Amino acid sequence: MDYDYKLLMDKAKEAAKMSYSPFSKFAVGASVLTKNGKIYTGCNIENSSFGMTICAERCAIFKAISEGEKEILAIAIYSPNEDDCYPCGACRQVMYEFQGENEITVITEEKENLNIKKLSDFLPYGFKIHG
Numbered sequence: 001m002d003y004d005y006k007l008l009m010d011k012a013k014e015a016a017k018m019s020y021s022p023f024s025k026f027a028v029g030a031s032v033l034t035k036n037g038k039i040y041t042g043c044n045i046e047n048s049s050f051g052m053t054i055c056a057e058r059c060a061i062f063k064a065i066s067e068g069e070k071e072i073l074a075i076a077i078y079s080p081n082e083d084d085c086y087p088c089g090a091c092r093q094v095m096y097e098f099q100g101e102n103e104i105t106v107i108t109e110e111k112e113n114l115n116i117k118k119l120s121d122f123l124p125y126g127f128k129i130h131g
């Protein structure tokens with residue numbers, strides 16, 4: 001489906017400015033469009049106890065879900081440190097959990113051009129309990 005990819009990327013860029021990444025110095029921002037048409041943003045937040053770090057994507061997704069959202073339509077990911085910054089494996093699985101009938105669109109930026117992919121490009125045969 002066609003969404004406002006540029007708006008989502010702009011929001012991800014804005015969110016990356018909030019990154020708390022004193023250890024890796026690798027800033028990431030993400031924005032999530034939900035089925036209700038709302039956009040939530042997140043950034044990576046690191047911790048002195050390194051394992052407590054949360055990625056930007058999960059930060060944005062958890063903000064959305066904790067506000068009552070149930071389904072994600074699209075996510076934009078941006079890092080000023082890396083062109084075409086892709087989501088880690090853990091975040092791919094978390095995205096999959098909140099995918100509904102519409103496949104999630106994943107937006108990244110490469111040399112100032114947007115790359116538009118589907119979650120299945122990153123995570124084929126995802127795992128979900130259909131209880």
Ligand code: THU
Pocket residue numbers: 021024026027028043044045046053054055056057086087088091
């Ligand atoms: N990071 C993200 O925010 N998203 C990803 O998908 C990959 C990694 C963050 C975690 C950590 O703060 C930094 O990037 C370096 O791994």
